[in-house]
Amino acid sequence: MYQYQCLNAISEAGLSLFSEDYQRTEEMAGADAVLLRSASLHETVFPEKLKAIARAGAGVNNIPLEDCAEKGIVVFNTPGANANGVKELVIAGMLLASRDIIGGIEWVKAHAGEENIAKTAEKQKKMFAGQEIEGKKLGVIGLGAIGVLVANAALHLGMEVYGYDPYMSVDSAWNLSRHIHHVKNLETIYQECDYITLHVPALDDTKGMIDREAAGQMKDGVILLNFARDLLVKEEDLIEALETGHIRKYVTDFPTAGLAGRDHVIVIPHLGASTEESEDNCARMAVREIREYLENGNIMNSVNFPNCDMGKKGKNPRITVLHHNVPNMIGQFTALLAKRGINIADLTNKSRGRFAYTMIDIEDTDSSGIAEELSKIENVLKVRIIL
Numbered sequence: 001m002y003q004y005q006c007l008n009a010i011s012e013a014g015l016s017l018f019s020e021d022y023q024r025t026e027e028m029a030g031a032d033a034v035l036l037r038s039a040s041l042h043e044t045v046f047p048e049k050l051k052a053i054a055r056a057g058a059g060v061n062n063i064p065l066e067d068c069a070e071k072g073i074v075v076f077n078t079p080g081a082n083a084n085g086v087k088e089l090v091i092a093g094m095l096l097a098s099r100d101i102i103g104g105i106e107w108v109k110a111h112a113g114e115e116n117i118a119k120t121a122e123k124q125k126k127m128f129a130g131q132e133i134e135g136k137k138l139g140v141i142g143l144g145a146i147g148v149l150v151a152n153a154a155l156h157l158g159m160e161v162y163g164y165d166p167y168m169s170v171d172s173a174w175n176l177s178r179h180i181h182h183v184k185n186l187e188t189i190y191q192e193c194d195y196i197t198l199h200v201p202a203l204d205d206t207k208g209m210i211d212r213e214a215a216g217q218m219k220d221g222v223i224l225l226n227f228a229r230d231l232l233v234k235e236e237d238l239i240e241a242l243e244t245g246h247i248r249k250y251v252t253d254f255p256t257a258g259l260a261g262r263d264h265v266i267v268i269p270h271l272g273a274s275t276e277e278s279e280d281n282c283a284r285m286a287v288r289e290i291r292e293y294l295e296n297g298n299i300m301n302s303v304n305f306p307n308c309d310m311g312k313k314g315k316n317p318r319i320t321v322l323h324h325n326v327p328n329m330i331g332q333f334t335a336l337l338a339k340r341g342i343n344i345a346d347l348t349n350k351s352r353g354r355f356a357y358t359m360i361d362i363e364d365t366d367s368s369g370i371a372e373e374l375s376k377i378e379n380v381l382k383v384r385i386i387l
């Protein structure tokens with residue numbers, strides 16, 4: 001029986017995919033797997049039994065990935081599963097920033113109950129006039145699952161789209177419309193675009209990327225959208241640019257004390273992925289990843305270990321070893337099995353940065369004591385025998 005814990009509300013469409021071999025627990029100490037959305041794990045002391053963490057979503061800056069890897073905990077996310085939900089909200093954000101829809105609706109609310117409201121509205125509506133997005137230039141920074149969808153959708157709305165992503169995947173390249181200008185530097189985006197939208201993860205080299213210098217290169221009156229992470233923008237520099245009107249509007253999915261209620265800022269309470277469809281998609285993918293790892297040892301969509309797949313486990317035990325990516329690990333594993341007279345039916349080893357993963361199918365039914373012996377090898381992080 002496997003135990004799982006949910007640290008955030010995870011859609012039933014996903015949880016119902018757990019078989020009767022899985023039981024929900026409220027205690028992390030007993031959990032084999034944890035599912036979460038944006039709950040922070042940076043202060044968490046991880047229990048020995050924990051094997052997997054699945055982030056039902058894209059961003060993993062709420063999880064200490066290296067720390068988890070050192071403890072032999074595989075962390076997964078659900079790439080692309082909420083991208084459409086975010087794309088739709090970004091388009092809404094662009095429209096809200098272009099037309100004073102919010103101001104207009106508030107005006108109507110304030111005049112509720114007035115007999116002559118229709119007549120007054122016709123007189124007052126010039127206060128809420130705006131501009132159209134068709135024909136304007138949009139810069140998309142980060143052409144991953146969300147960036148590509150936003151870029152293609154904006155193109156269909158008649159915008160001229162510039163995209164920047166030096167690390168773009170082949171999949172994204174396939175999905176991106178060829179009508180998008182693929183630019184090689186951020187300066188072009190800053191200097192050309194009327195709207196700029198951020199779709200990069202919060203990493204060391206992206207945190208604070210929108211600072212005074214970046215803002216200074218942008219066009220006067222630019223509209224900036226941030227549905228990626230608050231940390232990408234230096235708030236004091238942003239506020240300065242908003243006060244001078246250089247940045248005309250900032251639309252963000254991340255409320256902060258400094259921005260909530262401020263003029264020229266539209267703050268949404270992190271709703272990008274909060275749609276029925278995205279929540280269901282993320283939960284389903286997260287549960288499938290956990291089941292595949294716990295039951296077969298296969299890793300797909302990990303963000304701290306390499307992906308590795310040996311198919312469905314056969315009738316004999318499968319040994320899985322998470323370890324540091326250093327020489328002679330496989331030599332030591334196979335020597336240990338050879339010493340016991342155990343033949344290997346199949347073996348896969350994959351590495352990713354400092355970490356690696358080895359899966360071994362043995363031609364023997366008796367695996368007793370192997371896990372203990374393998375665990376003693378230096379640089380081994382976690383051993384599992386899947387029976």
Ligand SMILES: NC(=O)c1ccc[n+]([C@@H]2O[C@H](COP(=O)([O-])OP(=O)(O)OC[C@H]3O[C@@H](n4cnc5c(N)ncnc54)[C@H](O)[C@@H]3O)[C@@H](O)[C@H]2O)c1
Pocket residue numbers: 057058059060079080082083086141142143144145146147164165166167168169172199200201202205206227228229253270271272273274
């Ligand atoms: N608002 C929300 O609810 C919501 C929902 C999902 C994701 N997000 C955020 O959006 C981010 C992007 O999500 P995604 O699903 O598109 O992820 P993704 O991994 O598919 O795409 C990220 C893209 O950013 C690119 N990138 C990385 N560093 C870059 C850099 N320095 N300059 C330019 N491009 C760079 C990568 O090459 C990749 O193509 C997530 O990391 C998360 O922080 C927010």
Ligand SMILES: O=C(O)[C@H](O)COP(=O)(O)O
Pocket residue numbers: 037038039056057058059060082270272273274
């Ligand atoms: O990175 C993500 O997937 C989003 O920020 C969504 O976060 P949420 O699952 O907490 O809504």
